[in-house]
Amino acid sequence: MSSKRIPRIGIGGPVGSGKTMLIEQIVPILSDRGYRAGIISNDVVSREDADRMRRNLASERGLMSEDLVIGLATGGCPHTAVREDPSMNISVVEEMELKHNDLDMIIIESGGDNITTTFSPALADYFIYIIDVSGGDKYPRKRGLGIESCDLLVMNKIDLAQYVGADLSIMERDAQAVRENKPYVLVNCRTGQGVKEVTEHIIRDFLFESPPKAVAKNRV
Amino acid sequence: MSIEKEISVDEISILQLSDSFFPTGMYATSSGLEALFYSKKIKDVNELRDLIKVYVENQIGPTDCTALGNSYEYAKRADLKRLIEADQTIFSMKLIQEIRETSTRSGTQLLRCMSYFITDNELLNKYQEAIKNRQASGVYPVALAVASSTLNIPKRKAGLMMIYAFSVSIVGAALRLGMLQHFDGQKIIHELKPNILETVNNNIDRPLMSMWQFAPGIDIVQIAHERMASKMFIT
Numbered sequence: 437m438s439s440k441r442i443p444r445i446g447i448g449g450p451v452g453s454g455k456t457m458l459i460e461q462i463v464p465i466l467s468d469r470g471y472r473a474g475i476i477s478n479d480v481v482s483r484e485d486a487d488r489m490r491r492n493l494a495s496e497r498g499l500m501s502e503d504l505v506i507g508l509a510t511g512g513c514p515h516t517a518v519r520e521d522p523s524m525n526i527s528v529v530e531e532m533e534l535k536h537n538d539l540d541m542i543i544i545e546s547g548g549d550n551i552t553t554t555f556s557p558a559l560a561d562y563f564i565y566i567i568d569v570s571g572g573d574k575y576p577r578k579r580g581l582g583i584e585s586c587d588l589l590v591m592n593k594i595d596l597a598q599y600v601g602a603d604l605s606i607m608e609r610d611a612q613a614v615r616e617n618k619p620y621v622l623v624n625c626r627t628g629q630g631v632k633e634v635t636e637h638i639i640r641d642f643l644f645e646s647p648p649k650a651v652a653k654n655r656v
Numbered sequence: 657m658s659i660e661k662e663i664s665v666d667e668i669s670i671l672q673l674s675d676s677f678f679p680t681g682m683y684a685t686s687s688g689l690e691a692l693f694y695s696k697k698i699k700d701v702n703e704l705r706d707l708i709k710v711y712v713e714n715q716i717g718p719t720d721c722t723a724l725g726n727s728y729e730y731a732k733r734a735d736l737k738r739l740i741e742a743d744q745t746i747f748s749m750k751l752i753q754e755i756r757e758t759s760t761r762s763g764t765q766l767l768r769c770m771s772y773f774i775t776d777n778e779l780l781n782k783y784q785e786a787i788k789n790r791q792a793s794g795v796y797p798v799a800l801a802v803a804s805s806t807l808n809i810p811k812r813k814a815g816l817m818m819i820y821a822f823s824v825s826i827v828g829a830a831l832r833l834g835m836l837q838h839f840d841g842q843k844i845i846h847e848l849k850p851n852i853l854e855t856v857n858n859n860i861d862r863p864l865m866s867m868w869q870f871a872p873g874i875d876i877v878q879i880a881h882e883r884m885a886s887k888m889f890i891t
Contacts, residue, residue: 482886511684523681523765
């Protein structure tokens with residue numbers, strides 16, 4: 437129903453893998469570069485993630501207005517909400533597009549396990565899948581739709597590798613093999629290590645280096 | 657073979673629109689049941705069945721089913737003005753904000769999906785245009801009426817589809833909340849069949865302005881659910 441589609445990033449990953457923290461890290465970097473984002477958070481059992489992002493990114497840091505962070509309940513089926521039946525997400529995205537057509541992107545977060553989580557192309561144009569190393573270094577090798585099909589694979593909590601016996605070189609090797617050299621990034625969302633590289637992928641591979649809308653408008 | 661020949665494409669359309677695989681997002685709603693689950697107000701499967709009867713007979717039946725019946729007639733006559741009136745009336749009767757929004761989102765997405773494979777129906781296109789121009793909301797019973805009329809699904813069967821799907825959505829929510837087991841869910845649906853039929857028969861042909869609802873206990877539960885900080889379902 438919207439007049440112009442705003443580019444949409446889907447960020448998926450298992451519960452506790454660091455999706456919310458990744459968003460909290462990339463939004464300020466994108467904001468520094470002039471890019472404005474809205475966020476839709478598909479929660480499994482609470483609005484906690486949406487409330488946290490609203491507080492951190494909107495109320496405290498003023499990087500966006502509070503109505504640009506929306507929490508959405510999924511009836512316990514986050515996979516369905518972003519893949520088989522994304523109706524509710526699409527409706528909320530379109531409402532956001534109508535109200536805030538000056539946004540550069542809309543970020544859609546959803547929990548979901550490694551086997552089935554993907555985003556419908558009708559919902560998201562670019563798909564980031566995030567896992568954490570504490571699941572073991574076998575994780576990329578075991579494949580799954582999320583790991584194989586995402587546009588960018590993010591492997592988080594690399595600081596924990598030494599404590600859980602995960603070999604990062606094995607994870608990198610297997611990620612390259614199963615993803616046929618599509619990009620991946622090793623990150624530590626707690627310290628911000630590797631996060632800038634994620635935003636560079638977003639600007640280059642997803643936005644194709646387009647300038648922020650506000651900048652483009654001023655040029656005209 | 658003769659029986660198979662009597663089955664029309666329109667009947668397959670009934671199966672398509674009533675299938676939970678059809679994308680309307682309704683699987684994410686519990687109509688407030690989740691609040692009752694956490695407050696331990698539902699003791700057993702029989703109480704759950706009786707609760708769904710109240711939902712159907714006192715809330716959805718005399719509102720959504722009547723709105724659907726009238727909207728279906730307006731859609732058949734291609735009377736967009738009356739259709740928009742019905743849309744605005746049923747929208748204003750939904751007391752809980754989250755239920756209003758969800759009904760509107762489901763209805764709008766139903767129409768969008770329909771117009772992906774039905775591109776030449778004038779009323780379908782005009783109603784969507786009215787939603788885009790904010791003259792109408794796209795609330796679910798009216799959207800389903802337009803969709804059913806477009807696919808030549810008979811009015812009464814459209815009513816059955818809607819009340820059945822609503823009942824199944826609550827049973828599905830109860831199943832995911834762990835309130836019952838899968839065989840119990842099917843038993844409840846079976847036992848509700850006479851109530852679903854009677855509700856449709858009582859409400860599908862009534863005038864739009866005779867819509868009513870009286871389920872204050874459920875209204876309060878739905879308000880409480882809407883305000884819950886931690887929840888799995890949309891109200």
